[in-house]
Amino acid sequence: MSLLLKKSLRQADRAHQNPFVETAQLGRNTMNELVEPTPSPASFLSVGLPIKLSLTLEGQKVMYGSTLLGWKDHAWLVCEWPLPLSHDQRVESGRPCTVSYLHEGKLVGYRSEIRDLIASPVPLLFVAYPKTVEEMHLRKHIRTSANEPILLMQADATNLSASVLPTNGCFGGLLKDLSGGGCRVLLDQRPVWLRQGATVRLEFELPGIGHITNLTGFVKNTDVWQGSEMIGIEFRFNELEYIEYRGWGGSVRQAIEQSVCQRTSTAVRSF
Numbered sequence: 001m002s003l004l005l006k007k008s009l010r011q012a013d014r015a016h017q018n019p020f021v022e023t024a025q026l027g028r029n030t031m032n033e034l035v036e037p038t039p040s041p042a043s044f045l046s047v048g049l050p051i052k053l054s055l056t057l058e059g060q061k062v063m064y065g066s067t068l069l070g071w072k073d074h075a076w077l078v079c080e081w082p083l084p085l086s087h088d089q090r091v092e093s094g095r096p097c098t099v100s101y102l103h104e105g106k107l108v109g110y111r112s113e114i115r116d117l118i119a120s121p122v123p124l125l126f127v128a129y130p131k132t133v134e135e136m137h138l139r140k141h142i143r144t145s146a147n148e149p150i151l152l153m154q155a156d157a158t159n160l161s162a163s164v165l166p167t168n169g170c171f172g173g174l175l176k177d178l179s180g181g182g183c184r185v186l187l188d189q190r191p192v193w194l195r196q197g198a199t200v201r202l203e204f205e206l207p208g209i210g211h212i213t214n215l216t217g218f219v220k221n222t223d224v225w226q227g228s229e230m231i232g233i234e235f236r237f238n239e240l241e242y243i244e245y246r247g248w249g250g251s252v253r254q255a256i257e258q259s260v261c262q263r264t265s266t267a268v269r270s271f
Contacts, residue, residue: 048250049260055097065262076115081123102257124149143179144263150175150204180257183236205206206259
């Protein structure tokens, strides 16, 4: 942890000696699916966890992606300042908010409130610590729609540290959907080598989060969709992948989960 962050946390600790009032328990989602409370909020927390912060500003409901940087039990969570939120934006202490994130295929969330904002030495946002969190059991990986360009490169499955890059070994496509475990890619024309069982390297942008390179994928299936080729790819995280972050940072897996969480606005609003 950086010295600047430690200094900010010490300042916040002195300013927040009293534990917050227990947050309200969440209800049911829009599908009338019972959302069961879970007994241990701390079991869901980890430094670097991508989270979504939902609140109302100037009469408009807004959602911001952020990253959990730390917490003090029964007091507060400290998060990075959301990039789309300007530093001079007025967000007063006590404003209600919802914190949500993905955890092992579950959408976890709780209602809370803004506790404090610190602009110096680094911009940080503090929200009330959960005493009760609730979870929705979802499919193994939430899949959300996407529409960003993606680059696919032929890879050697026996030597993942190096890509095979002949002149015809690199193809561009369109990312059509995304989940924490994989994606689907639309191609005008599928090269011969890009078939079921092939290993590929992926490069694409997560808007507002960062640029991913060197992500290994395994082709699970191929199909024809409206005259084009649709490729289903399963991600294989092996610590060779890299992301150039626009914010604090974290793993590629966490960045993808954060992007999926940001896009899953309907499920989040059901809390």
